[in-house]
Amino acid sequence: MSEVQGQAAGVEEEDVKLTPELIAFIAEWKPQPGNLIMVLHRVQEHFGYIPRPIAFEVAELLEIPVAKVYGVITFYHFFRMTKPGRHTVAVCMGTACYLKGGQELIDELETLLGCSNGSVTDDGEFGIQAVRCIGCCGLAPVLTVDGEVFGNLKTDDLPEILAQFRGK
Amino acid sequence: MKYKQYVLVCSGTACESSKSKDLIDALYHEVLAADLGADIQIVKTGCFGFCEKGPIVKVLPEETFYVQVKPDDAAEIVQEHLVKGRPVTRLLYDPQQSKAHAKLEDIDFYQKQVRIVLRNCGVIDPDSIDEYIARDGYVALEKVLFEMTPEGVIDELRKSGLRGRGGAGFPTWRKWEFTRQVASDEKYVMCNADEGDPGAYMDRSTLEGDPHSILEAMMIAGYTCGSCKGIIYIRAEYPLAIERLNRAISQAKEYGLMGEKILGTDFCFDIEIRLGAGAFVCGEETALIASTEGGRGMPIPRPPFPAVKGLWDKPTVINNVETYASIPVILMKGGDWYAKIGTETSKGTKVFALTGKIKNSGLIEVPMGTTLRDIIFGIGGGIKDGKKFKAVQTGGPSGGLIPEQYLDTPIDYENLGKLGSIVGSGGMIVMDEDDCVVDVTKFYLDFSVDESCGKCAPCRIGGKTLLTLLDRVSKGTGTDADIASMKQLSTAMQRASLCGLGQTTPNPVLSIIRHFEDELNAHIKDRHCPAGKCSALVRYEIDEEACIGCTVCARKCPVNCIAGERKQPHVIDQERCVKCGACLEACKFNAVIKS
Ligand SMILES: Cc1cc2nc3c(=O)[nH]c(=O)nc-3n(C[C@H](O)[C@H](O)[C@H](O)COP(=O)(O)O)c2cc1C
Ligand code: FES
Numbered sequence: 001m002s003e004v005q006g007q008a009a010g011v012e013e014e015d016v017k018l019t020p021e022l023i024a025f026i027a028e029w030k031p032q033p034g035n036l037i038m039v040l041h042r043v044q045e046h047f048g049y050i051p052r053p054i055a056f057e058v059a060e061l062l063e064i065p066v067a068k069v070y071g072v073i074t075f076y077h078f079f080r081m082t083k084p085g086r087h088t089v090a091v092c093m094g095t096a097c098y099l100k101g102g103q104e105l106i107d108e109l110e111t112l113l114g115c116s117n118g119s120v121t122d123d124g125e126f127g128i129q130a131v132r133c134i135g136c137c138g139l140a141p142v143l144t145v146d147g148e149v150f151g152n153l154k155t156d157d158l159p160e161i162l163a164q165f166r167g168k
Numbered sequence: 169m170k171y172k173q174y175v176l177v178c179s180g181t182a183c184e185s186s187k188s189k190d191l192i193d194a195l196y197h198e199v200l201a202a203d204l205g206a207d208i209q210i211v212k213t214g215c216f217g218f219c220e221k222g223p224i225v226k227v228l229p230e231e232t233f234y235v236q237v238k239p240d241d242a243a244e245i246v247q248e249h250l251v252k253g254r255p256v257t258r259l260l261y262d263p264q265q266s267k268a269h270a271k272l273e274d275i276d277f278y279q280k281q282v283r284i285v286l287r288n289c290g291v292i293d294p295d296s297i298d299e300y301i302a303r304d305g306y307v308a309l310e311k312v313l314f315e316m317t318p319e320g321v322i323d324e325l326r327k328s329g330l331r332g333r334g335g336a337g338f339p340t341w342r343k344w345e346f347t348r349q350v351a352s353d354e355k356y357v358m359c360n361a362d363e364g365d366p367g368a369y370m371d372r373s374t375l376e377g378d379p380h381s382i383l384e385a386m387m388i389a390g391y392t393c394g395s396c397k398g399i400i401y402i403r404a405e406y407p408l409a410i411e412r413l414n415r416a417i418s419q420a421k422e423y424g425l426m427g428e429k430i431l432g433t434d435f436c437f438d439i440e441i442r443l444g445a446g447a448f449v450c451g452e453e454t455a456l457i458a459s460t461e462g463g464r465g466m467p468i469p470r471p472p473f474p475a476v477k478g479l480w481d482k483p484t485v486i487n488n489v490e491t492y493a494s495i496p497v498i499l500m501k502g503g504d505w506y507a508k509i510g511t512e513t514s515k516g517t518k519v520f521a522l523t524g525k526i527k528n529s530g531l532i533e534v535p536m537g538t539t540l541r542d543i544i545f546g547i548g549g550g551i552k553d554g555k556k557f558k559a560v561q562t563g564g565p566s567g568g569l570i571p572e573q574y575l576d577t578p579i580d581y582e583n584l585g586k587l588g589s590i591v592g593s594g595g596m597i598v599m600d601e602d603d604c605v606v607d608v609t610k611f612y613l614d615f616s617v618d619e620s621c622g623k624c625a626p627c628r629i630g631g632k633t634l635l636t637l638l639d640r641v642s643k644g645t646g647t648d649a650d651i652a653s654m655k656q657l658s659t660a661m662q663r664a665s666l667c668g669l670g671q672t673t674p675n676p677v678l679s680i681i682r683h684f685e686d687e688l689n690a691h692i693k694d695r696h697c698p699a700g701k702c703s704a705l706v707r708y709e710i711d712e713e714a715c716i717g718c719t720v721c722a723r724k725c726p727v728n729c730i731a732g733e734r735k736q737p738h739v740i741d742q743e744r745c746v747k748c749g750a751c752l753e754a755c756k757f758n759a760v761i762k763s
Contacts, residue, residue: 033480034442034462041404041443068463075464075621076445078404095367095564095597096523098611107748111726132446134405135369136182137523138219138530149185 016051018043018061026061036062036072040079049080085120085127087165089113089145094133096140101155105141106130108155112162125166171209173250174228175199177237178290180215180376181369181408187239188212188223194242202246211299214377216290217531218277221261224290226272233272234259277528280546282509284517285493286533289377294412297419300380306425308496309384313433316499318348318392327503329515330495334360334451334488335566335593336668337514337581340495343485346475347393350483355395357386358479358486360456361402361409364448365564366615368595370519371489373531375402375409378493379416383426383439385492388499390437393485398439401456405446413441448565448619452667453486455621466621467667488593490519510536514580518591524561524598525552534579541575544598555600558699559684563592565612565619566672568679569605588679590672604701605684606642606691609676613638616673627670630661634677641688643704644695651681651688700762703747707763710751712737714759721751721760 018026025042029035039058044050050073059066073079089109093102106117109128113121120127136142139151145165150157177183177192195210216224221235225245232255234245241259248254261275272278283289292299300306312321325341332338347355359382363371375382386398402410417439420426428436442460449455450465457479459465478484494516498506507515514536520543523529527549534543540560544550551557559569568589570577577583584591599608617631637654640646658674665671680688690696697705710721710730717735722728729745732738740751752760 034460036462037445037459038443038462041445071464072462076447078444078446093366095561095595095608095611096529097367099524099597099599099603099608104748107726131405132366133369134181135372136185136219137367137369137521138182138222139185140523140529142185149181151182151185 016047016053018054018057019046022046023061026058030062036064036069037076040069040073044079048084049082051083052081055081083120083124086125087146087168088127088129089143089162090129090131090134091117091143092132092134092136092141093130094137094140096133096137097142100140102130102141104155105143105153105158108158112158126162172207173209173230175208175210175245175250176213176226176228176290177210178214178216178222178224179212180219180222180289180373182215182219183222183224184408186223190239191223191225191237191242194239195246198242198246199250202251204246204250208250211293212295213291214289214294215286215373215531216272217281217286217373217533218275218528219531220527220529225259226290230255231272233261233275235261276549277530277532277547280538280542281533282517282535283533284497284506284509285374285490285519286377286531287497288381289373289531292378294377294379295415297380297416297423297425300378304500305380305496306384308499309387309425310431312388312391312499313431313435318394321388321392321499322348324499324503325495328498328506329503329510330491330498330506331514331581332488333490333494333518333593335563335590337591340487340491343475343487344389344392346473347395347483347485350476352483354397354480354482355393356479356482356484357389357393357395357398358456358460358484359386359398359400359402359492360451360453360486360488361400361406362444362451362456363403363406363489363593364451364619365593365595366448367523367597368521368564368593370521370531370594372406372409374489374493374519375406376412379409379412380420381493381496382413382489383416383420385487385495386439387426387430387435387437388495389485389487389492391435393483395483395485396436396438398437399460399479400439400441401444401450401460402441403446404443410441410443417441447621448615449621449667449669452669454667456486457484464621466623467669469666490594511578511580513582514591518579518594520562520594520596522548522596522598525555525600525603526550526598527552536580537578539576539578540570543579543596544575548598551598551600555602557598558601558603559599559605561589561597561599561608561676562595563590563672563675564595565616566590566668566675567592567595568675569599569608569683570679571683588675588682590675602699602701604642604697604699605680605687606638606697607699607701609680610635610638610642612676613673616669620669620673624664624666624670626661626664627666627673630657630665631670631673633657634661634674638677641691642697642702644691644702646692648692651692655681706747707742708740708745708747708749708751709761709763710738710740711759711761714757716757716759718757720754720756724750724754726750 059069115121142151225234225237330340450459455465455467474484519533613635622628637650715737722730729741
């Protein structure tokens with residue numbers, strides 16, 4: 001296990017390559033107009049983010065300027081170009097959650113994890129992200145860890161939630 | 169009925185996050201263990217709307233309505249209710265009046281609701297086309313294809329008075345008529361499922377609970393406007409809705425209800441899904457088109473309207489999810505029937521996501537013309553924790569705050585417009601005395617500034633400047649001149665911005681200038697935030713008399729600015745205090761005073 005993790009951590013960004021499946025996916029979408037966003041979604045789903053070299057490869061395969069690929073990636077909040085943590089803590093900052101203390105959750109997480117909103121801890125374990133309404137406003141304030149929803153939270157609940165994921 | 173009893177379990181996003189999946193597994197397990205597999209069917213449904221009390225379980229035919237059911241409760245429900253026929257009183261909404269509140273209709277939350285858009289949510293399994301068909305699904309499509317002309321459909325929509333539910337309230341029949349009249353070899357039907365209002369989830373629940381109704385309506389739009397290609401633009405943040413839509417599309421194709429020669433006629437229609445990527449402005453129709461075309465989602469000036477020149481420059485009809493969901497019912501029951509519901513100018517029902525400081529938070533559907541008071545104090549059960557109502561916000565970042573004195577206003581497009589707000593897509597957020605109108609407005613402005621695409625100057629620069637001015641007010645350094653500038657800027661933005669985003673960004677600001685003058689003045693003249701939210705204006709101090717020197721506050725303080733010996737009164741260093749309020753929360757002796 002640790003060996004695999006070590007390997008994963010050791011992968012330099014420059015080494016990332018499109019997998020055969022991704023290349024096939026791009027080939028399938030290439031003839032369809034308006035394909036870029038769908039391709040980028042698939043890439044991000046695979047890597048967890050859009051690595052720089054991949055953005056170049058995508059441009060080449062779709063035969064469009066790299067500037068267009070970058071233009072799209074930077075326009076949309078959903079796309080990211082930095083590597084996420086092994087676990088992503090997404091705190092809802094939609095209106096209902098904001099009113100019920102979403103900011104306090106972020107503040108407390110920043111203290112607990114020692115990294116700021118939008119960044120990843122030094123050991124790469126957790127990343128904090130503020131997101132918008134996830135549709136569970138009845139349970140506000142809400143956060144998700146790797147997609148699992150935790151609702152009706154108080155700052156005191158946070159250490160226990162993090163413990164459930166740390167090292168997993 | 170094939171089965172003797174049905175157990176419906178909500179599996180909308182909110183309930184699923186409260187472990188409704190485990191609950192369904194547990195129920196299956198218990199039903200099989202009790203050897204009731206042949207008599208009882210467990211159905212996972214879409215959202216019941218009563219999200220505050222989820223997960224929800226409903227047992228048919230007796231209609232017993234259980235709330236906040238945990239996986240561990242499965243055994244008791246099966247053993248007591250299904251085997252012995254005795255409802256599990258402790259899981260009812262109101263255990264004290266178990267008889268009166270056993271059914272869904274008896275609960276205040278549902279009494280004033282009329283469910284047209286949400287007709288199937290919480291009733292059918294969204295993954296089963298058969299259940300949709302059993303509830304008259306695809307009957308409207310059949311009727312349209314075999315009995316109605318495109319003109320007939322438009323006429324029926326005109327009679328119904330249906331207006332777009334995406335925010336602007338444009339009459340749907342007109343939009344369809346425009347698109348129909350343009351001659352073109354290709355046309356598109358699009359569904360706007362980009363639901364960007366941060367604090368609203370009507371469209372998401374509709375898609376998750378009843379995906380076929382959207383497909384059916386889009387096909388009807390295709391037949392009427394002369395298009396054979398539909399595209400649903402949906403937020404990538406809604407994976408469950410995307411999954412259910414994909415399944416619904418393949419089921420419809422399998423049943424010959426989509427694709428070539430639908431129901432044996434010459435009508436062909438296909439639907440494709442395109443993902444959004446988290447940009448609010450992409451909800452605006454021209455930006456949505458730019459994004460579907462694969463580029464940056466920047467709006468363009470209208471006209472030409474999408475009805476003339478839309479996706480790939482072809483005529484395109486774009487409607488919101490809720491608008492579509494209303495259409496099959498209208499065509500089945502007739503436009504006149506629909507027009508009986510609602511007010512003079514706004515017909516039918518509207519779905520709202522009722523959230524904030526409200527007792528019963530959830531998804532509701534009410535006739536247009538219902539008053540805000542009926543919604544907040546009737547359906548919503550009033551304010552949480554006995555606090556005082558301050559304002560209700562509708563329309564999200566494009567809407568405004570409405571104070572108490574207007575609560576008896578019947579909701580419709582015109583009335584809310586007169587109050588400086590909008591009906592919007594359906595976010596309805598209730599605020600109590602602890603919320604500061606300046607702070608909340610800053611939140612919305614911050615959102616709009618962040619989401620401005622930057623193409624036009626009024627929105628890009630105006631929004632930022634408004635935010636700077638409002639920030640001054642929240643820090644106690646604002647002046648009357650700042651308010652005057654805000655008004656002037658707002659007017660400029662409303663008039664000169666390229667799209668609806670910039671045109672409506674000032675709305676929350678204008679609404680507090682108009683309705684909450686006292687609270688604004690308190691910030692400006694007295695440098696005081698009545699709600700105690702604006703951190704620059706609050707001060708935390710320790711009462712020497714009350715402090716016993718337990719050191720809890722000093723240990724909780726994130727910036728270590730509280731000093732004092734054990735068993736001696738502590739002191740807060742005001743210079744370094746970040747006003748987080750952690751000390752106030754931590755103190756068990758009421759020694760920390762907020763002023
Ligand atoms: C900034 C902005 C955001 C919008 N967001 C949405 C949205 O999330 N969903 C939606 O259906 N309409 C949204 N709209 C309205 C659409 O532009 C369009 O009017 C609507 O989709 C038309 O459908 P309807 O006639 O059925 O309402 C937005 C408009 C603006 C200006
Ligand atoms: S505002 Fe947080 S879930 Fe809706």
